[in-house]
Amino acid sequence: MKLVVPLVLLAALAGCSLLERARSNFWELERGSSGQAPDPATMREPIIQVYAARTVGWRGFFAVHTWISVKPRDADAYTRYEVIGWGVDRGAPALRVNRSGPDNHWFGDRPDLLVDLRGDAADPLVARVEAAVASYPYPASYRTWPGPNSNTFTAWVGRSVPELRLKLPPTAIGKDFLPGAFADRTPSGTGVQVSLFGLTGLAVGWEEGIEVNLLTLNFGLEVKPPALKLPMIGRIGPSGRHQDPERPSTQISGRAGTDK
Numbered sequence: 001m002k003l004v005v006p007l008v009l010l011a012a013l014a015g016c017s018l019l020e021r022a023r024s025n026f027w028e029l030e031r032g033s034s035g036q037a038p039d040p041a042t043m044r045e046p047i048i049q050v051y052a053a054r055t056v057g058w059r060g061f062f063a064v065h066t067w068i069s070v071k072p073r074d075a076d077a078y079t080r081y082e083v084i085g086w087g088v089d090r091g092a093p094a095l096r097v098n099r100s101g102p103d104n105h106w107f108g109d110r111p112d113l114l115v116d117l118r119g120d121a122a123d124p125l126v127a128r129v130e131a132a133v134a135s136y137p138y139p140a141s142y143r144t145w146p147g148p149n150s151n152t153f154t155a156w157v158g159r160s161v162p163e164l165r166l167k168l169p170p171t172a173i174g175k176d177f178l179p180g181a182f183a184d185r186t187p188s189g190t191g192v193q194v195s196l197f198g199l200t201g202l203a204v205g206w207e208e209g210i211e212v213n214l215l216t217l218n219f220g221l222e223v224k225p226p227a228l229k230l231p232m233i234g235r236i237g238p239s240g241r242h243q244d245p246e247r248p249s250t251q252i253s254g255r256a257g258t259d260k
Contacts, residue, residue, distance in 0.1 A: 029108030036113050037078060037103035040071055046122040047071040047078070048129060050115035050154065050166055053106035059144070060109070062217075062232055063173040066154040068133070069102035072126050078102035081133045083153040085142035095139040095153065115164050125163055132160035137179045146198035146216045147177025155187040162189020167207045170218035170229040176201050 037049060049069045054060040067082035080102050083094045103111060117125065136156050138148040151174035158166030166187045168175045177198030178184050186193050191205020195213065203211040209222035211229060220229035227237025 030105040031100065031107060032105060033101050034103045034105055034110050036111070037069060037101070038118075040076055040078065043071075043118075044074050045119045046073040046075075046126050048115060048117045048122045048125060048164065049102065049113060050158075050164070051103060051111035052114055052169055052172065053109040053111035054171075056107045062171065063151075064169060064171045064234075065106055065150050066114070066168065066172055067150065068129065068154060068157055070126055070129055071102075073123060079130075081153075081157075083136075083138075083142060083148070083150040085144060085149065088140070088142045093140055094142040094148075095133070095136060112169075114168070115166055117164070125161055128161045129157060129164075132157040135160070145173065147174035148179070149174035149177075151175040152177045152179070152198075158187035159185055159189065165189065165207055169235050170211065170220060170231065171234045173216045174198065176203070176213050176216070176218075 036051075038047065047070070050066065051069070052064040052066045055063050055065045065082070067080055069078045069080045071078045078101075080098050080100060082096055082099065084096050084099065085094065086092070088094050103113075105111065136153055138152070141148055143149060151168065151172040154166070154172070155168060155175040156179065158164055158168070162185065166189075168187050175187060176193065176195045178193075178195050182196070183192065183194045185191065186203050186205040186208050188205055188207035190207045191203060193201060193203035193205075193211075195201030199213075199215055201213040203213070203220075206224060207222075209220055209224075209227070209229075211218050211220035217231040218229055219231065221227070222229065222235075222237065225238040227235050229235050
């Protein structure tokens with residue numbers, strides 16, 4: 001009972017915030033920088049970042065949108081990679097490049113930073129991330145549920161570059177859609193998962209802990225660090241962000257919007 005009451009309160013607060021955002025005109029919502037990506041004019045070292053933010057409209061109650069921003073050493077700008085469904089039915093590509101800034105709000109939701117690698121930790125991985133983006137098998141296809149979608153793409157890059165140790169939130173619906181496979185490693189590269197077309201499955205990993213997928217709704221427990229994973233609410237526990245070990249994280253990711 002002591003655990004149930006805080007969860008109910010958290011869900012209620014998150015629901016109110018998401019409802020207010022869903023009722024707004026999405027084109028009027030904040031889309032400026034969130035201030036999390038260092039200025040490339042002063043930060044010359046290579047940077048790889050992965051972000052997640054709640055999706056637009058009613059889908060935001062259930063899911064997040066994720067993307068990847070990369071800056072090679074001495075580059076003057078970031079390159080942002082993501083998959084978006086808008087316009088795909090009219091011939092637009094699903095895989096978009098530099099549609100927005102590296103860390104911009106996603107229509108009113110401030111994104112959460114899932115991976116933040118810089119300097120020597122990022123340097124050898126930049127080219128591999130770009131190669132993984134180029135090899136994504138669905139650059140012209142998009143399906144909101146159960147995938148392939150934006151989270152399918154980000155998970156693909158994570159599996160292709162396990163050094164990112166990408167731990168996607170349980171609200172990243174579509175991450176369990178495995179391109180052409182029934183089994184694969186988890187997006188963090190630290191475990192294995194089985195999935196039936198992204199609709200149901202099981203994942204076990206050092207980073208992910210144990211996750212059960214029921215009709216794309218994820219339930220799970222993490223050990224490192226301890227956390228509870230629930231549909232809609234997301235991940236409740238200390239930040240699991242992967243970053244340079246010399247820059248320890250103190251972020252607590254308990255808000256429902258943490259996972260978009």
